[in-house]
Amino acid sequence: MGIVERKEREREEMRRLILDAAQKLFLANGYEKVSIRNIADEIEYSPATIYLYYKDKNELFFALHQAAFTKLIQDFAPIAQIENPFDKLVEMGRLYLQFAVTNPELYDLMFIMTAPIDTLDCRNDVWEDGHNAFLLLQNVVQACIDMGLIKHTDAEQASLMIWSTVHGIVALFLRRRLSMFGEDRVIPLMEEAFFLFIETLKKGL
Amino acid sequence: MGIVERKEREREEMRRLILDAAQKLFLANGYEKVSIRNIADEIEYSPATIYLYYKDKNELFFALHQAAFTKLIQDFAPIAQIENPFDKLVEMGRLYLQFAVTNPELYDLMFIMTAPIDTLDCRNDVWEDGHNAFLLLQNVVQACIDMGLIKHTDAEQASLMIWSTVHGIVALFLRRRLSMFGEDRVIPLMEEAFFLFIETLKKGL
DNA sequence: CAAACTTACTGAACAGTGTTTAGTAAACAA
DNA sequence: TTGTTTACTAAACACTGTTCAGTAAGTTTG
Incomplete structure (x- = not known):
């Protein structure tokens, strides 16, 4: 039953993807000017998706x-x-x-x-x-x-x-x-x- | 021609009114939670009025x-x-x-x-x-x-x-x-x- | 394989933000 | 009494973080 492990891995990858996009935008534009929507755009997902991986x-x-x-x-x-x-x-x-x-x-x-x-x-x-x-x-x-x-x-x-x-x-x-x-x-x-x-x-x- | 002087005084009073309301709200709720609309409510003026006295x-x-x-x-x-x-x-x-x-x-x-x-x-x-x-x-x-x-x-x-x-x-x-x-x-x-x-x-x- | 269930994702909305602008009514000057 | 200036506001614009119902794909079960 390697599926739950793969899912776990995919979840971690998604968290990384979000985090890296966030960091990239933050370092480029400063914290004030980065919104959840910006990050969502960067990774080409809907803003709501980010809330499935980070509480807020x-x-x-x-x-x-x-x-x-x-x-x-x-x-x-x-x-x-x-x-x-x-x-x-x-x-x-x-x-x-x-x-x-x-x-x-x-x-x-x-x-x-x-x-x-x-x-x-x-x-x-x-x-x-x-x-x-x-x-x-x-x-x-x-x-x-x-x-x-x-x-x-x-x-x-x-x-x-x-x-x-x-x-x-x-x-x-x-x-x-x-x-x-x-x-x-x-x-x-x-x-x-x-x-x-x-x-x-x-x-x- | 005391009108311009009075206007000047009224302008200064209005700036004070806004400032005091802002300070009151800031000290009570912290800076994060105070908006232009809150301040406007406090002094019973429209939010746009504040912009006539402070640039932003x-x-x-x-x-x-x-x-x-x-x-x-x-x-x-x-x-x-x-x-x-x-x-x-x-x-x-x-x-x-x-x-x-x-x-x-x-x-x-x-x-x-x-x-x-x-x-x-x-x-x-x-x-x-x-x-x-x-x-x-x-x-x-x-x-x-x-x-x-x-x-x-x-x-x-x-x-x-x-x-x-x-x-x-x-x-x-x-x-x-x-x-x-x-x-x-x-x-x-x-x-x-x-x-x-x-x-x-x-x-x- | 088909049905049932679970998971991953999203569009749209909610409630707020700072700020601008067109329009109105009162105050003042001529 | 006109004409002009001033003071103000309603409404809109373009955002924000966050939630939620609904959908489509993935997975499990009979």
């Missing part, structure tokens, strides 16, 4: 947000090679910034938009992707503490502070709150702020 | 965002009494955090939503409110530098870093990215992260 638009956003997390984790792969945990921390921050600047729509979906989180809330589910990513940071911070590279002993507190700073830089940038510095100065200023933060951590944390 | 919805958002800035500046008034510039900085951060937590919709409008900024962009205008608020911070940071309380000499860089951290904390909170810490731990954790940041600045900046 938020769930589709959530699936996209999950895919974005696996991409971020992939981008983080090189840090495994770094020995010194503080260097690891710095490189993580650099890669995080880079990810946000090169994939602004993905970053928005992961850390700014409320749509994916709304889906979690109505399922009474916890934000696993976010939590895992945070633990990745927390582990590196803990390693710094264990080696005496950071004096402060609460890794969770320190991690939240570090995450906040880096997120703050990119969130202000992505939501165009740094435009007053002039278009060509923004990216350098962000990098300077980041490296100043690292230097401050070195001396003060 | 973004411009209305922009006006609300400006009003929010004057509220923030008002909330900052007590810092004028503080002598020591570093204490001033800390209190500014505390008040900023407090403003965000007590007025989440206003903060969102000022520093997260893109709608008000879209209006600026299409007018080729610069974000004055944001810039002025930033200069307020930068002046305090400069005072810290001048008194040797901060070693780093670039006030702009330092200010951006400080703003980023505080914004990061509240932005993660407001967009529900700290839910994984548990509802009752979130606010204390934010405060701890803030004070850890201050301690780190004291020692490292």
